[in-house]
Amino acid sequence: MSHFEYRGDSLYAENVPLAAIAAAHGTPVYVYSRASLTENFLAYANACRAHGRADGRGALVCYSVKSNSNLAVLSLLGRLGSGFDIVSGGELLRVIAAGGDPRKVIFSGVGKSREEMRLALSHDILCFNVESIPELHRLNDVAGGMGKRARVSLRVNPDVDPKTHPYISTGLKENKFGIAFEDALDTYRVAAGLPHLEVTGIDCHIGSQLLDDAPLLEALDKVIELADRLHELGIMLHHLDIGGGIGITYDDERPVAVADYLSRLFTRIDGWRREQHGGKPIDILFEPGRSIVGNAGVLLTEVQYLKHGATKNFAVVDAAMNDLMRPAMYEAWHGVQPLQRRDDAGKLYDVVGPVCESGDWLARERRLALAPGDLLALMSAGAYGMTMASNYNTRGRAAEVLVDGDRFMLIRQRENPADLFALESIPE
Numbered sequence: 001m002s003h004f005e006y007r008g009d010s011l012y013a014e015n016v017p018l019a020a021i022a023a024a025h026g027t028p029v030y031v032y033s034r035a036s037l038t039e040n041f042l043a044y045a046n047a048c049r050a051h052g053r054a055d056g057r058g059a060l061v062c063y064s065v066k067s068n069s070n071l072a073v074l075s076l077l078g079r080l081g082s083g084f085d086i087v088s089g090g091e092l093l094r095v096i097a098a099g100g101d102p103r104k105v106i107f108s109g110v111g112k113s114r115e116e117m118r119l120a121l122s123h124d125i126l127c128f129n130v131e132s133i134p135e136l137h138r139l140n141d142v143a144g145g146m147g148k149r150a151r152v153s154l155r156v157n158p159d160v161d162p163k164t165h166p167y168i169s170t171g172l173k174e175n176k177f178g179i180a181f182e183d184a185l186d187t188y189r190v191a192a193g194l195p196h197l198e199v200t201g202i203d204c205h206i207g208s209q210l211l212d213d214a215p216l217l218e219a220l221d222k223v224i225e226l227a228d229r230l231h232e233l234g235i236m237l238h239h240l241d242i243g244g245g246i247g248i249t250y251d252d253e254r255p256v257a258v259a260d261y262l263s264r265l266f267t268r269i270d271g272w273r274r275e276q277h278g279g280k281p282i283d284i285l286f287e288p289g290r291s292i293v294g295n296a297g298v299l300l301t302e303v304q305y306l307k308h309g310a311t312k313n314f315a316v317v318d319a320a321m322n323d324l325m326r327p328a329m330y331e332a333w334h335g336v337q338p339l340q341r342r343d344d345a346g347k348l349y350d351v352v353g354p355v356c357e358s359g360d361w362l363a364r365e366r367r368l369a370l371a372p373g374d375l376l377a378l379m380s381a382g383a384y385g386m387t388m389a390s391n392y393n394t395r396g397r398a399a400e401v402l403v404d405g406d407r408f409m410l411i412r413q414r415e416n417p418a419d420l421f422a423l424e425s426i427p428e
């Protein structure tokens with residue numbers, strides 16, 4: 001269910017008219033719905049529960065922090081029982097600042113530094129998702145130096161085509177991510193031979209915005225095959241991590257329901273454990289990002305100027321590619337809804353920002369009835385929106401607001417331009 005809907009001609013987030021938020025905090029501003037975030041997380045948690053895996057026992061949802069890392073979002077999810085999938089030391093510090101449990105943190109990414117490894121080990125995180133042999137050696141070194149053993153999982157590359165945008169597909173042979181399927185057994189042998197590592201799991205993450213779960217289940221089958229081969233070598237795994245990747249509706253996409261995907265996945269896993277391992281359970285980890293936050297957020301912006309040309313009409317708004325990079329980067333499509341609907345057929349507009357790049361567009365060829373000063377919502381902007389924002393053109397990043405029923409709270413102040421150059425200095 002969407003918590004961003006019209007009541008009469010006004011667009012609301014839960015019980016709050018979005019125009020009230022723009023009036024209180026200005027634009028551009030990201031707005032998130034607490035009810036949406038909660039429902040989207042519970043879709044995973046309840047599906048785990050329905051398959052006998054309750055309260056983090058037998059399954060753990062590790063929310064992908066990079067999709068939306070605001071402390072208020074992390075805190076809400078942490079209190080619902082979420083673990084966290086991080087890709088940097090900075091994200092670990094965010095999780096801790098938000099009150100998240102570091103022992104429910106898994107650390108992904110191809111380029112972990114020694115400092116990041118030390119930080120994560122000092123907080124006793126659940127597992128490192130390791131992506132190469134040199135990374136295994138570095139982690140073994142760092143853990144040894146601290147007198148610790150690091151729990152590791154290897155990110156294998158199942159070479160499955162997720163049929164998504166090339167920039168967000170990660171599980172093909174030619175991608176930089178993971179360990180090639182055919183090298184996985186040898187890499188596990190290396191890991192098992194290193195004294196300061198404890199091999200605990202296997203993981204994969206094949207891509208993002210997957211509408212169908214067939215590629216995920218295909219990847220699962222390949223991971224299961226590897227787990228069995230490892231078992232024969234005497235390497236027992238405690239967990240299997242299938243990554244994130246479930247898509248959302250931006251326009252008219254119809255993504256698989258999380259409950260249906262998890263039901264097929266758990267059925268497959270339970271059957272496998274019964275047949276091959278005498279019913280011995282294995283923990284299942286998920287790393288969802290977009291499917292939890294994507295449709296729980298919008299970006300509000302104000303129309304500055306209308307330019308009506310011979311071939312094109314432009315609506316110049318106060319949000320730009322630095323606020324929401326997805327259209328410029330992936331040609332991503334975001335819905336555009338006026339906060340106040342007009343009774344007018346409108347015109348076709350390209351919605352563009354003030355940044356000095358032709359690539360600075362947010363939406364193209366949309367039929368809108370507009371006047372300068374109108375407010376618009378860019379829909380489905382909760383994931384990879386604010387976290388990918390930059391300060392290009394010395395634009396302060398947007399404010400963020402969380403709606404909860406009838407109330408709304410500022411959860412990040414708008415950046416002040418003076419802050420943007422505060423760390424700079426002019427040589428004598």
Ligand SMILES: *Cc1c(COP(=O)(O)O)cnc(C)c1O
Pocket residue numbers: 064066067085108109205207208209243244245246287288289290291383
């Ligand atoms: C980005 C990422 C995710 C989250 O992907 P979504 O498509 O947002 O669910 C999960 N795991 C890893 C390793 C990632 O890099």
